[in-house]
Amino acid sequence: MTFKRLALASLLAIAAFGAQAADKYNIDPTHTQVEFTYSHMGFSNITGRFDTVQGEFLFDPADPTKSSVNITIPVDSISTGVDKLDEHLLKADFFDAATYPTATFKSTGVTAAGDNALKVAGDLTIHGVTRPVVLDVTINKIGEHPMAKVPAAGFDASTTILRSEYGVGGYVPVVGDEVRIDITVEATLAK
Numbered sequence: 001m002t003f004k005r006l007a008l009a010s011l012l013a014i015a016a017f018g019a020q021a022a023d024k025y026n027i028d029p030t031h032t033q034v035e036f037t038y039s040h041m042g043f044s045n046i047t048g049r050f051d052t053v054q055g056e057f058l059f060d061p062a063d064p065t066k067s068s069v070n071i072t073i074p075v076d077s078i079s080t081g082v083d084k085l086d087e088h089l090l091k092a093d094f095f096d097a098a099t100y101p102t103a104t105f106k107s108t109g110v111t112a113a114g115d116n117a118l119k120v121a122g123d124l125t126i127h128g129v130t131r132p133v134v135l136d137v138t139i140n141k142i143g144e145h146p147m148a149k150v151p152a153a154g155f156d157a158s159t160t161i162l163r164s165e166y167g168v169g170g171y172v173p174v175v176g177d178e179v180r181i182d183i184t185v186e187a188t189l190a191k
Contacts, residue, residue, distance in 0.1 A: 022058040022066060024190040025153065029053055031186035034073060038163070039176030048089075050103075052077035056190065057107075059153075064110055064118065071105045093170035100127045108132070120157065126166040135159050135183070151189040158182045 035049045055071035075097040078086050090097040107122040118137040123130050135157040145152035162177045163169060169177070 022060040022068075023151075025057050025059055025187040026190045027053060027055045027057075027071070028186045028188060031154075031184075033184050035182045037180045037182070038178065041174055042176075046080065046085075048078060048080035048086075050075070050077045051079050053185075057187070065112065067107075067110050069105070069107045069120065069122070073103045075101055075103055094168050095127060105133075113137075124161070124166075126163075127168050129166045131161075131165055133159050133161060140184075145188055148188055150191075152187065154184070154186045156182070156184050 029052065032053045033049055034053055035047055037045050037047045040046045050073045052074045053071060054073070055069065057069035058067055060066040075095045076090060078089055078095070080086055080089070089095055092099075104125045105122050107120050109121040111119045111121075113119045113136070116139040118139070120135040120137050122133060122135070124133045136159065137155055137157045140154040140156060142151075142153040144150070158181060160178055160180050163179050164172050164177050
């Protein structure tokens with residue numbers, strides 16, 4: 001059996017070597033990315049990311065459905081590659097980072113979804129609004145990290161939300177309401 005998760009975007013899974021109970025894994029922030037994509041007036045599909053992702057998850061290799069994940073993303077770590085756009089997205093008509101400095105994801109359930117695939121349900125909080133989401137998770141690899149020599153795992157996850165449902169509705173519908181969130185995570189067994 002395999003496991004995988006997010007959140008932040010975002011969201012997360014990992015397996016341990018020979019573990020008998022749920023083990024704690026820490027997300028490697030240098031090898032974890034939360035990206036988002038939205039339509040800009042139908043002309044382009046803008047992609048950005050959050051450069052800081054913090055979190056952990058508990059993984060039960062005997063029963064991945066008993067696993068859980070908890071992720072926090074500082075909103076001011078946003079990066080679109082365009083400084084003025086980043087500044088605008090942090091203002092009140094979008095994220096209002098001064099009032100709502102973090103986005104979070106807390107899992108509420110994990111179900112198997114086929115080979116190397118899971119569905120991770122959870123509560124996503126953005127702009128002070130919490131709504132349920134389901135992450136489609138693919139388990140990339142579970143095994144010993146070749147450099148750290150500790151159990152490690154990696155996965156990809158994705159979901160699509162309507163930003164207006166989280167109070168981040170500036171310029172909808174001219175600027176797309178639908179936002180795709182893509183997450184890639186690497187994590188290692190906590191010491």
